[in-house]
Amino acid sequence: METYPPIYIGPALTIAALRNYIIDTALVEDQLVLMHPSDYDELALEYRETYNEHLPAPYMLLSVEIGASEKIWVPPGRVRVVEQNRSPHVTKQDYLSNSSPEEVYRCGYCGNVVDYDGAQLDTGVRQRKIYAIQTNDAVVVTEVHGYCCPQES
Numbered sequence: 001m002e003t004y005p006p007i008y009i010g011p012a013l014t015i016a017a018l019r020n021y022i023i024d025t026a027l028v029e030d031q032l033v034l035m036h037p038s039d040y041d042e043l044a045l046e047y048r049e050t051y052n053e054h055l056p057a058p059y060m061l062l063s064v065e066i067g068a069s070e071k072i073w074v075p076p077g078r079v080r081v082v083e084q085n086r087s088p089h090v091t092k093q094d095y096l097s098n099s100s101p102e103e104v105y106r107c108g109y110c111g112n113v114v115d116y117d118g119a120q121l122d123t124g125v126r127q128r129k130i131y132a133i134q135t136n137d138a139v140v141v142t143e144v145h146g147y148c149c150p151q152e153s
């Protein structure tokens, strides 16, 4: 988590000032704007008076989160931008745990890759499954009685 120095963005930390700041500096989703808790209370008050609703939590302005600072010191009247690194590189482990495994059915007699009922697969599907086995992707292999070995029973 990277933190930038406190920044002065204008005489008042209003919704309009924050919106302009986000646009001017092209902040993006992974960045969080922190304010002193008393400034955040002021913002909540302005929000309530403007929209007749409570400030949502988390408060997202132009898809950037605005928050009251608790652990990081922000002087009153200033904001600090924090990099959240919310989109880390997706590891293979994450990928595997988030996707269903390739189900492969093999003939129990000759090992041929077949359909779940032992029938012949379309060439493209068969090649994809063979590729999945070769590359050790998440594969669940089940043995079935293949069309290829009708005489075995």
Ligand SMILES: [Zn+2]
Residues within 6 Å of the ligand: 107, 108, 109, 110, 111, 112, 146, 147, 148, 149
């Ligand atoms: Zn077979």
